[in-house]
Amino acid sequence: MSVVLGYDESPGAARALRIAVEVAAAFDEQLVLVYGAAAPGPLGEEYRSHYEAIRQTGRAGLEHAVTEADRAGVPTVVEVLDDKPAQALIDAATRHSARVIVVGSWGESPMRGALLGSTPHKLLHMSTVPVLCVPPEL
Numbered sequence: 001m002s003v004v005l006g007y008d009e010s011p012g013a014a015r016a017l018r019i020a021v022e023v024a025a026a027f028d029e030q031l032v033l034v035y036g037a038a039a040p041g042p043l044g045e046e047y048r049s050h051y052e053a054i055r056q057t058g059r060a061g062l063e064h065a066v067t068e069a070d071r072a073g074v075p076t077v078v079e080v081l082d083d084k085p086a087q088a089l090i091d092a093a094t095r096h097s098a099r100v101i102v103v104g105s106w107g108e109s110p111m112r113g114a115l116l117g118s119t120p121h122k123l124l125h126m127s128t129v130p131v132l133c134v135p136p137e138l
Contacts, residue, residue: 002077002096004032004129005103006089006119009061012104016134017065020102021072023132030075032096033065036088036119037080055080086122093129102132 005020007013024031035058058080069076077096081088093101105120120133 001027001099002030002032003027004034004089004093004096004098004101005065006085006101007033007035007061007065008058008085009064010104010106011136012106012134013061014104015137016102016104016132017068019132019134021069021074023100023102024069024074025072027099029099030077030096031069032077032079032092032098033062033069034085034089034092035059035062035080036083036085038082038084038088085119086126089119089123090127090129093127098129100130100132101127102134104134104136106136 003020003024005016007017020031037054037058062078062080066076066078079092081091083091089101089103092098101123103120103123105118120131123131124133
């Protein structure tokens, strides 16, 4: 089994990283770090530039997460997937037989999350794997 973490360097993701490392260490499991890199709209050269910029941002952020997990002695797998974040996390959880998906939240209201389609909100409704939503530190 594994622990899957959606990580994007947001304030909520920073705290979620700490929690995910603790959970992975407690169960002696690998931490699968996932970044969904779907770029909006498939149109021409602009799409390719945007897509590569998103992938680079994801890889850079995940390097930080790997460093934190290494400090705790937790083995990692890194995946930058060509999908929207919620679907990328669900797919990774299936492939890696995840015990739990961990994501940070922005501290937004449930109504705003439902209307705007936040990743935690989508996961809570779509995932067959338990989802741990970690609020940002106040």
